[in-house]
Amino acid sequence: MESTLPRQHTAGDSLSWRVEHPGYQPSDGWEVIAYLIGPVVKSLPGEADGEGWVFSAKPSDLENLEPGPYRVRITWTKDNGDTRDTIEDGTLKVLADPTQITDGRSHARRALEAIEATLEGKATSGMLDMRMNDRQVRSFSVEELLKLRDRYRAEVAAEDRAAGLGGGNRLTVRL
Structure with missing residues (x-):
């Protein structure tokens, strides 16, 4: 066929x-x-x-x-x-239909932004209410948030690399 x-x-x-x-x-x-x-x-x-x-x-x-x-x-x-x-x-x-997408960020990017804003004391109520691992962001300890931040940073970096947005820390210079 x-x-x-x-x-x-x-x-x-x-x-x-x-x-x-x-x-x-x-x-x-x-x-x-x-x-x-x-x-x-x-x-x-x-x-x-x-x-x-x-x-x-x-x-x-x-x-x-x-x-x-x-x-x-x-x-x-x-x-x-x-x-x-x-x-x-x-x-x-x-x-997804691009005309129907209300928030084009991935879960990992939204989670990372919520975690970092919480750690900085700048989280909105929507960020604090976001659920991860069946818990609200506001219920995590600082140590748990730091671990989650590292995990989500790695996921976002992998997404960026896959999208061709770089994300690597390597700079090559030829003289």
């Missing part, structure tokens, strides 16, 4: 891909539906296109598509549903 299923998709965007399978030709009477199975389940009917199928969805077709990993399964039917075959097409990672 040949498929142009993308590896990732941004929620709120249009989605389209093509599938060809020699055993499931439109000319042989097959009909097809793709199922996106993840935090929510969506079904997309395929449209015959020569020897293959095209799956297309407008943003309104994918309303409420939540971020996360999705398995994509394709079900072919013919003979009014008397014959049915299902094949896994792959996985699709759905990214």
Whole structure:
């Protein structure tokens, strides 16, 4: 089976891909539906296109598509549903709709900011109410906050490096 299923998709965007399978030709009477199975389940009917199928969805077709990993399964039917075959097409990672993100910071970055503000005595009530390890930030001792700060600093540094934002302490100079 040949498929142009993308590896990732941004929620709120249009989605389209093509599938060809020699055993499931439109000319042989097959009909097809793709199922996106993840935090929510969506079904997309395929449209015959020569020897293959095209799956297309407008943003309104994918309303409420939540971020996360999705398995994509394709079900072919013919003979009014008397014959049915299902094949896994792959996985699709759905990214958050950027128009719906209210705070783009990661949990690690928000936690680090709350911990550092608490240690400095500048935390807001929202920061003090933030929960970590099933406890509010305000309930941690100074020693616990220092340990958590080190852990979250390392996580934020790793996120920054992965995003290509540096974060290393190495400076190379050539003379």
